[in-house]
Amino acid sequence: MKAIRRFTVRPVLPEPLHPLSDLARNLRWSWHTETRDLFQAVDPEGWQATGGDPVRLLGAVSGARLAELASDRRFLRRLTAAADDLDDYLHGRRWYQAHSGGTGNSGSEEPEFPVAVAYFSPEFGVTAALPQYSGGLGILAGDHLKAASDLGVPLIGVGLLYRHGYFRQSLSRDGWQQEHYPLLDPNELPVSLLRESDGTPARVSLALPGGRSLHAHIWVARVGRVPLLMLDSDVEENGHSERDVTDRLYGGGSEHRLLQEMLLGIGGVRALRTYCRLTGHPGPEVFHTNEGHAGFLGLERIRELGDAGLEFDAALEAVRAGTVFTTHTPVPAGIDRFDRELVARHFGDHAELAGVPVEKVLQLGMETYPGGEANLFNMAVMGLRLAQRANGVSVLHGAVSRGMFAGLWPGFDVEEVPITSVTNGVHAPTWVAPEVFRLGARQIGPGRTEDALSVGGSERWDSVKDIPDSDIWELRRGLREQLVLEVRKRLHASWRQRGAGAAELGWIDGVLDPDVLTIGFARRVPSYKRLTLMLRDRDRLMELLLHPTRPIQIVVAGKAHPADDGGKRLVRELVRFADDPRVRHRIVFLPDYGMGMAQKLYPGCDVWLNNPLRPLEACGTSGMKAALNGCLNLSVLDGWWDEWFEPDFGWAIPTADGAATDEDRRDELEAAALYELIEERVAPRFYDRGATGLPGRWIEMVRRTLTTLGPKVLAGRMVREYVERLYAPAAQAHRCLDAGTARELASWKSRVRAGWPQVAVDHVESLEHSAPAGGTAELGSTLVMRVRAALGELQPDDVEVQAVAGRVDSDDAIGEAQTFQLKPAGGPDLDGRWVFEGPLALDRTGPFGYTVRILPAHRLLAASADLGLVALPTEATGEGAGVLMR
DSSP states (O other): OSOOOOOOOOOOOOGGTHHHHHHHBBGGGGGHHHHHHHHHOOOOHHHHHHHHHHHHHHHHSSSHHHHHTTTTTTHHHHHHHHHHHHHHHHHHHHHHHHHHHSSTSSSSOOOOOOSOEEOSSBBBBBBBTTTTTTHHEEEEHHHHHHHHHTTTEEEEEEEETTOOOSOEEETTSSSSSSEEEEOOOOGGGGGGGOBBBBBBBHHHHHGGGGGGEEEEEEEEETTEEEEEEEEEEOOSOOHHHTTTTSSSTTTOOOHHHHHHHHHHHHHHHHHHHHHHHHOOOOOSSSEESSSGGGTHHHHHHHHHHHHHTTTTHEEEEEEETTTEEEOOOOGGGOOOOEEEEHHHHHHTSTTTTTTOOOHHHHHHOOSTTTOOOTTEEHHHHHHHHHHSEEEEEEEEHHHHHHHHTTTGGGTTTGGGOOEEEEEOEEEOHHHSSSHHHHHHHHHHEEEEEEHHHOOTHHHHHHGGGGSSSHHHHHHHHHHHHHHHHHHHHHHHHHHHHHHGGGGGOGGGGGOOOOOOOOOOEEEOGGGOOOEEEGGTTTHHHHHHTTOSSSOOOEEEEEEOOOOOOOHHHHHHHHHHHHHHHTTTEEEEEEOOOOHHHHHHHHHHOSSSEEOOOOOOOSSSTHHHHHHHHHHHEEEEEEHHHHOOOOOGGEEEEEETTTTTHHHHHHHHHHHHHHHHIIIIHHHHHHOOTTTTTHHHHHHHHHHHIIIIIITBBBBBHHHHHHIIIHHHHHHHHHHHOHHHHHHHHHHHHHHHHHGGGOEEEEEEEEEEEOOTTTEEEEETOOEEEEEEEEEOOOOOOOOEEEEEEHHHHHHHEEEEEEEEEEEEEEOOTTSSEEEEEEEEEEEOEEEEEEEEEEEEOOOOOTTTTTTOOOOOOOOOOOSSEEEOOO
């Protein structure tokens, strides 16, 4: 019989064990080994059965066992120590408190850090016990929160609580991906319901077309020091379709996704205000939008300011000043785009944000630029227009993003598009195997090891140099053996799900070998990540797998999006190859890739493989997690690997992106390069044993991976960069834009936009003794530039006139450009023209050229390209641009 109602019965903890509840409800346990060990001691078998989830463990442990523990003085001492450690972690002074303002090493005054930062994301991968993630975006968001907690950054996370999470993956007998959506009960998750002072659940509401409303409760997860607010639409007052808005991650059609993103952005800001009102937490000065899904948060903040009497354009400037937008996708297909009419219907009369003109809303997201689709509302475009600061997630991805969104800044070179980059990092305490941590603790002490993993500092990582080769190799072999056992267990469970009987599965006991070179590949399965590139030449792959003296073995995992049949076909192709009795002991596909599997997979592999189509990998943080465990990377030069690759700690797969335009030919060339690398360089180095029986050169690469890459790939490094480079300047800009200043800036922008068609470069000339003669000039000489400019109704204070100079190519394109500001030198003349002058230093040899341009200028602009306006010379303006240097 099926129950008509479900609820959770919780045990009453004896008074001495009350701290267990606090420890279980703060997700710091998910990355704190001592706390996990404590819960395991409560009931070792129950710990395994609950998948290492303290909340479920405490809900299942027997009363007799609790009574026994309540009188166990040794256990109570451990409990007291763990509770005291958590209290110190939550309330002690950390990096942020020690660095929030003051004078930097250079003696310059640093921007004061924000009192609070709101971090919005559609998914958060904090722990497998809170399955609210699908892949890299969510795992990155979870690591961002954890690192912020370790550093003491006053962050508040905002997301949605999906009652079915993301799907669980299994395989049919013939290898086709199947999806399952288990129901999640929030009362069985490590979250608590936010309540008003009278005990009723706190709630936010949105108005929908047709007089409907969307209500949501607010669940709070404690991620160390960071609260994570998650909105849940499964509320009795909602209609059926509204209750299902937060049913599953990345599910449903366009309207369903639009409602999710309205709830995340608009409802998320309202949830923040409610949380701060009820808890006294400082209100955020900076809002960080992690990808475009939460972009509507800017509209809600504009509405708030409008209710306080600020006009739309001024409110927009105030909102932009304190907003940071991070884009994660290098492909337009990865961005949510909605039909114009769908958005207009949900933001029109009698709908949400009534009072905010719907045309103003649409202007923020419409693709009104060359190459855009004029009828589509683009969430990333809105995110960029609503944020004064934006970034990609690796240096290469920043460049790709500038090219992808260059249409928003017409007239500017791609490299001047105001999108910077902060390369992702990973939360080492989450992803480093306990065995790796213990080896470090044995060398430098537990406290210094924990600091090295959380805060960074290369001097702490240098101690790895002193660890003996034999200890490193013993560690690596032990981790590989653990992975072999884990793979066999998971493979057995998968085959039983596929319908195999126990009598058919004896062969699984011989799957993988703890002494064989082990390669890992685990990704989402969009086509550009090329799950099946390794199958391009199956005979050659078989030779590598079955080599008599230097065999390899491969562990593969990954989920295709439920609506992506192409991705599912790739999964089936890989599974069918791995099912071949000739190689099934050397290559396996493990279904249901998630955090629990990943934490075993990264440490147990010797090599981490990544072979996307370059440059379509935004960052690729899985390779970072593997590296922190001493796993070497074998990857296409894409994402973070393009930035930090060195031959000392891995291999770069050559790419044919510049030579082969045919996708099939490109795959063929790059697969051949992959096979050759494994056969001629990777495998020989692993199996090359010296007189000691150890692969000395391999161990040295492991050592270099830890000492050189370790400090770079940390989420602590990433969050510090966000704080110093983006959050602090955004907070400073936010503080500068009170209502009056915001009106001033909005009025100035309106005046400049209206007057810009009359702005022009009228004439350019170089003056005085240093002018080039005969097309040549001496290195070290100086040109004096004079520009005659038409400004129309604008004044010289409204603009900046620049000379732009640098080496030129055969097409006269300026590279490695430098800019030189020219100052007003007279005017207006009878024709209304102004003259600007300034020196241009000739400091480079070879073909050299210059041009000039006029840009809007205001003290509150974050970048000169902010308005997307520029005036350039025409062919009739004056001198040519080319000057030959010798």
